[in-house]
Amino acid sequence: MSEHSTQHEGHGPGYGLFIAIWAALLVLTATTVWVAGINLGFLNVVAALAVATTKASLVIFFFMHLKYEELTLKLMVLTAFVILSIFIGMTFFDTAYR
């Protein structure tokens, strides 16, 4: 595979799309601050993490270009996050039932 063909494919995103993603990230930031002001008990933590994960996905797929990468790289990133969730999940299996 020629590196030129990879670097010059015209399927990359443009300025407009990235500015739209940025605007979405700001709206989500405002949302999370707003929701934190309402007392929902444990749901506050769930809401904060859900919004953070939505923001993280936007950053990973668009700003970090993952959406436009090859399948190999996508699977690598998926593997890393699966390992992280096993790490977090197993820890909570332990501590939550002590």
Next chain:
Amino acid sequence: MTLPKDYLGAKMGMWLFLFTEILLFGGLFVLYSVTMQRYPVEFHTASQMLDVTMGTLNTVVLITSSLFAALAVIALQRGDIRRSKIFILLTILLAGVFLADKYMEWGAKIHHGIYPNSPHLTDWPEGQQAFFALYYTMTGLHGIHVVLGMGLLGWVYWLISKGKITPEQHVTLENAGLYWHLVDLIWIYLFPLFYLIT
């Protein structure tokens, strides 16, 4: 004279490094969550002492800097070197704003005697001490990443000026951008965890 770069290989290498960073911070997030589960009331009290306005401002600053880093890559891909360099400088500038905000936040806390092992803090309940220990460790480690990211972006700027990074060979800028987005990514989780837990 320049060797053709293995584009995918260069990116994979960068992502592999980022995975180690994700697991490094992942470990700290696990420690944070387990400690919060143990001291929910103390974490709530301690969290109230942080300045949400400053934290929100810094979130906006970092997200915007991430946008500029992403735009720098597009500009370079399109052959607009001048614009790409301006976007890199804006990214570094906002990184500086982030650190200045952080400096004021830490400064205010330290001024009030809240810092690890301070006589004031050691009188507090264990859970609040743990909160601030984690706060300083995690935002401190993140801050070091911000400083490193500024250096990395500065180096990339210099490489572009020297003609070592060109519209044809831009993977180094992309990788520096990836590092910068990771710094943003980590902050996206640090912000709600420290400032917004109710």
